[in-house]
Amino acid sequence: GQSLEQPSEVTAVEGAIVQINCTYQTSGFYGLSWYQQHDGGAPTFLSYNGLDGLEETGRFSSFLSRSDSYGYLLLQELQMKDSASYFCAVTSSNTGKLIFGQGTTLQVKP
Amino acid sequence: GAVVSQHPSRVICKSGTSVKIECRSLDFQATTMFWYRQFPKQSLMLMATSNEGSKATYEQGVEKDKFLINHASLTLSTLTVTSAHPEDSSFYICSAGVMERSTDTQYFGPGTRLTVL
Numbered sequence: 001g002q003s004l005e006q007p008s009e010v011t012a013v014e015g016a017i018v019q020i021n022c023t024y025q026t027s028g029f030y031g032l033s034w035y036q037q038h039d040g041g042a043p044t045f046l047s048y049n050g051l052d053g054l055e056e057t058g059r060f061s062s063f064l065s066r067s068d069s070y071g072y073l074l075l076q077e078l079q080m081k082d083s084a085s086y087f088c089a090v091t092s093s094n095t096g097k098l099i100f101g102q103g104t105t106l107q108v109k110p
Numbered sequence: 111g112a113v114v115s116q117h118p119s120r121v122i123c124k125s126g127t128s129v130k131i132e133c134r135s136l137d138f139q140a141t142t143m144f145w146y147r148q149f150p151k152q153s154l155m156l157m158a159t160s161n162e163g164s165k166a167t168y169e170q171g172v173e174k175d176k177f178l179i180n181h182a183s184l185t186l187s188t189l190t191v192t193s194a195h196p197e198d199s200s201f202y203i204c205s206a207g208v209m210e211r212s213t214d215t216q217y218f219g220p221g222t223r224l225t226v227l
Contacts, residue, residue: 042218096207100153
């Protein structure tokens with residue numbers, strides 16, 4: 001089967017750094033993406049890793065290790081507005097088909 | 111940036127009726143669009159991959175006769191939920207891959223919340 005594992009909930013305080021891990025087991029792998037979704041909204045693209053290493057985009061960074069089938073999303077200088085669900089997703093074929101993890105609910109506290 | 115719209119944003123219908131949801135790419139052409147369903151507090155589940163000018167590819171367990179997908183142009187895909195029942199109530203989201211760029215980034219529409227009474 002195909003599966004992505006990520007923690008269900010994470011809590012952190014404003015200004016802190018939080019890391020959300022994702023391990024995957026899929027029949028095909030082209031890359032790992034991260035999406036943010038606020039309650040009632042649609043997912044918005046945050047980051048993509050096609051190769052091993054770290055990708056940095058502002059306060060958000062994402063890391064991939066293909067040999068370990070593992071990646072993470074790092075959020076720095078947390079703000080209250082970062083409270084949302086975060087999904088890792090694997091591009092499993094050259095059609096661009098995404099397989100999503102179950103999502104991590106991040107709660108940022110003052 | 112790439113913008114995807116969906117219409118309607120919210121629909122309430124009676125059991126047994128059919129509902130059509132439109133997904134449009136506004137500033138780019140999308141050879142491939144994807145349809146997802148999301149139940150409350152759950153992840154996005156891919157329903158089907160829609161390719162312009164050809165039949166959609168449905169995921170295992172998704173009834174193709176119930177969820178009709180048409181991708182008539184490079185900017186429009188439609189999902190019709192036929193003979194809707196309360197268990198079809200969900201958040202339906204489309205996404206589009208950008209033709210000129212890597213397909214590794216998908217742009218999502220704002221979603222359509224369907225409630226079947």
